[in-house]
Amino acid sequence: MDVRKEDVTAQDVIVLLQDHLKSMTMHSPPESIHALNADRLRQPDVTFWSARENGILLGCGALKELNSRHGEIKSMKTSPHHVRKGVANRILRHMLEEARQRGYQRISLETGSMEAFLPARRLYEKAGFQYCDPFAHYKEDPNSLFMTLNIG
Template structure:
């Protein structure tokens, strides 16, 4: 598996993001969907990566920079055909490594409360993320779980 910085121009990457957005809207109320589309992922302050194996797109993930040494994980997604192959673990470990290399002190994320999101919450917890109050521009939401990981930098 190769993880590389991506500009979101490949049709299969755009399809994966569209699939991600569709699924988020199918599993959460519209006001509780915080997933970003392709154009939002191309904005300044967001770095986007994709995971590939022999030309097959396996998944993606992004870091959105925040002020004061904090970053947020965005767009974590494993392609349906690649689930159960360790893609999410590899991408999450890559994002944590990248955040540390950038001097990020705290890495946070938002995910859903529905059963659909339970595997993601378990993955994050296995990597040391703990539930926290809303951060950044987020507010309390019964459909959101906020998690954070102190990277011990600074």
Template sequence: MHIHIDDLSDASIHALLSEHLDNMYALSPPESVHALDLNQLRQTDITFWSAWDGETLLGCGALKEITSQHAEVKSMRTPNKLRRRGAGRAILAHMIEVAKSRGYQRLSLETGTDEAFKAAHKLYESVGFQYCGPFGAYAEDPHSIFMTLAL
């Protein structure tokens, strides 16, 4: 598996992000969907990574800088047909190491409450994320769970 910073130009990335957005809107009301589209992921405060096995896209993830000491995990996704192969865990571990090297003291994230998000909750819990309240511009939402990790 090779993880690298991605410029969001590959059609495979477009398809995976489209799958991600479609799935988020299917699971949560529109006002509770905080997934980013391609243009939002191209902002200068966001670094986007993709994981590949040869020509096969295994997943993606991004870090959005909130402050010089706090970043948010965004766009964690593995293709539906390629789940349970460790790509999500590898991307998350990579992003945690990058966050530490950048001097962030905290990583936070928002995810959904639907049963379909339970595997993600377990992944985040397994690396030390703890449940918390809203951070940044987020507000309390019955469709959102917030988690944070002190680095």
């Protein structure tokens, strides 16, 4: 499995991101959806990675710079055809290593509080993330949970 920076223009990436946003709308009210669309993932403060094997897209993730010491994990998604193969864990490890190289002291994320987001929360818990108060622009929301990991 190869994790690499990728421009958010490949058709299979666009389809996976659309699936990600669609699944968010199935489980969260519109005001509680914080996933980034393809245009927002192309902004200079966001780095996007894909995981591929033999050219096949397995999943993706992005890291948004909040400031020089704090990053945010965004748009983590595994292709439905490749769940339970370690894709999300591999992308997460890659992003955490990149965050350390950038000198970030902390990585945070927002995820849903509903049952559908339990696998994601377990992944982050296993990686050492702790639940925290809202950060950056986020506000308290019964549909959201916030997590952070000190990496400095």
